[in-house]
Structures are given as structure tokens and as C-alpha cells.
Amino acid sequence: MSLDQPSVIQVGIWWSDGGSNPGPSACHADALPAELSPRASANSSSQGGQHRLASARVTADPVRDKNSYSIRRSSRARRTRLTIDEEGSVIVVLPLRAPARVADELVHQHSSWIARHQAKIAVRRRALALRPSLAHGRVLHINGQPEIVRAVTDAERAALERRLRRAARAAITERVAARSADVGVTVRRVTIRDQRTRWGSASRSGTLSFNWRLILCPPTVLEYVVVHELAHLKVSGHGTAFWRLVARHYADAAGARRWLKQHHDEIRHALD
Numbered sequence: 001m002s003l004d005q006p007s008v009i010q011v012g013i014w015w016s017d018g019g020s021n022p023g024p025s026a027c028h029a030d031a032l033p034a035e036l037s038p039r040a041s042a043n044s045s046s047q048g049g050q051h052r053l054a055s056a057r058v059t060a061d062p063v064r065d066k067n068s069y070s071i072r073r074s075s076r077a078r079r080t081r082l083t084i085d086e087e088g089s090v091i092v093v094l095p096l097r098a099p100a101r102v103a104d105e106l107v108h109q110h111s112s113w114i115a116r117h118q119a120k121i122a123v124r125r126r127a128l129a130l131r132p133s134l135a136h137g138r139v140l141h142i143n144g145q146p147e148i149v150r151a152v153t154d155a156e157r158a159a160l161e162r163r164l165r166r167a168a169r170a171a172i173t174e175r176v177a178a179r180s181a182d183v184g185v186t187v188r189r190v191t192i193r194d195q196r197t198r199w200g201s202a203s204r205s206g207t208l209s210f211n212w213r214l215i216l217c218p219p220t221v222l223e224y225v226v227v228h229e230l231a232h233l234k235v236s237g238h239g240t241a242f243w244r245l246v247a248r249h250y251a252d253a254a255g256a257r258r259w260l261k262q263h264h265d266e267i268r269h270a271l272d
């Protein structure tokens, strides 16, 4: 599921290809939320950009002045692209031969879009920075159960992550086994990974991959991602037939998608 729906993509969502029809082998459904790294494609208006999940250092520093930006030249770029990274910095990617003034015009032209996204990023980063530190103890919901977790050293943090990955594997494989027959598909393998920009993906060979951080989401949301990927074993892309199939097997896909979009940075940065 591209966690990002077309609407998010308009502002440049994160990391998915943004396409409504990703190739048969991969699903971007699981793209993490867009706003952390919106990208807009200049030539085609500010819509249709790609987004990537942010990785990250989380601080409460104010985002940069909206008038400042940097230019990156790319020999592969065919079009001019306007990007805001997770820190709120504006980057304009220009094809090698494009004059620099194009960047200035682009930034000017999309100044309100930039300001809007920088404001959102600032709010999110502040919220993350205000959380109790992991060293002091932070509440995580693990498979829906609230628990105070603490990790002071790197070793403790690594141990916590291993524990969460094991819990994710157990919960996800259980849900895959429970739902695959309803959807009418055969799953050959389930892998639990640390995707930067996806919640999950499905390959034609029958392998499903899931982000271990799903264990920090409500079980109903984890189940939605499982159903979404199972559905991709029948229908690739995110067209009408795909969503109809998902709706037959999961009642509130829109609600689950909304939850993922709203909580994505919190989940993404849960151990930061």
C-alpha cells in the first residue's frame, strides 16, 4: 500500500514511486508517509513527485528559512525537481544545462507549498523531540500493548530492536497464515525487514516483506498491511480492482491508511 495515497503524493510523498501502477514485482503500498520528504516535480506542477522516508536525526531545531535553498546538478535529471528533506531544507535538482535562475523561479513559484511543508515538518520534529528519551523510559505500544521500554546503551537498544523484530515476525507470520486462505493466495516466504520507505512489499514469486516497525502499530493496522500485500499477490498496482479486493477482506482500509499516515514519524523514530 503506498502508504501514500495519491493525495499525499501530490505534495510529494515519501518514498513511494508515487505511481498508481508500480511494477508487478513491488508494491509501494507501504511507503511511509510523504510529508517528511515531499518532492514536487516542477514541470508538472507540484504534483506527482516522489517521496522518500526520512531517516533520521531528530532534533527540535527550527527548519530553515524558506527563502534559502541549495541546488544539486544531476546528469540524470530530465526535469527540474523541488524537494524538501526531512530537516526542512529545500533542494532544487537541476538538469546539467538548466540555468540557475530556474531554481530561483521554482522556489518563488512554490513558496507557499514550501512554507506549508516546512511548518508541518517543524511541528512533527518538535513533537518527537519532546518525547521522553529512551534512556529514561518511553511508552511503546507493542502489538497493541502499552509498555515502558528503556534502553541506555547501544547494546540495550540493539537488544530492544531484536526483541521487536522477533515479535513482529511472530505476529506477522501468524496474520499471513490466518488471512492468506481468505484472500485465496499462497505465500512462499515472509521476510521481516527494515525498509526505509515501505511498510511492506510483495513479489511475484510469492514472497512478502514487511517492516518490523509494524509491531508498534495497532494490530488492526498491521493486519491491514498484511491484507494489502496478500492482495498484491493477486493484483499488482493500486487500481480499482486492487482496492475492491482489499475492501472485501478488510473493512476499514481508509482508516488504517490514515492511521499510518498520521503516526508514521512516531513509528519510524520510535527508537531514536
Ligand SMILES: [Zn+2]
Pocket: 001, 002, 027, 028, 029, 030, 228, 232, 237, 238
Ligand atoms: Zn500496494
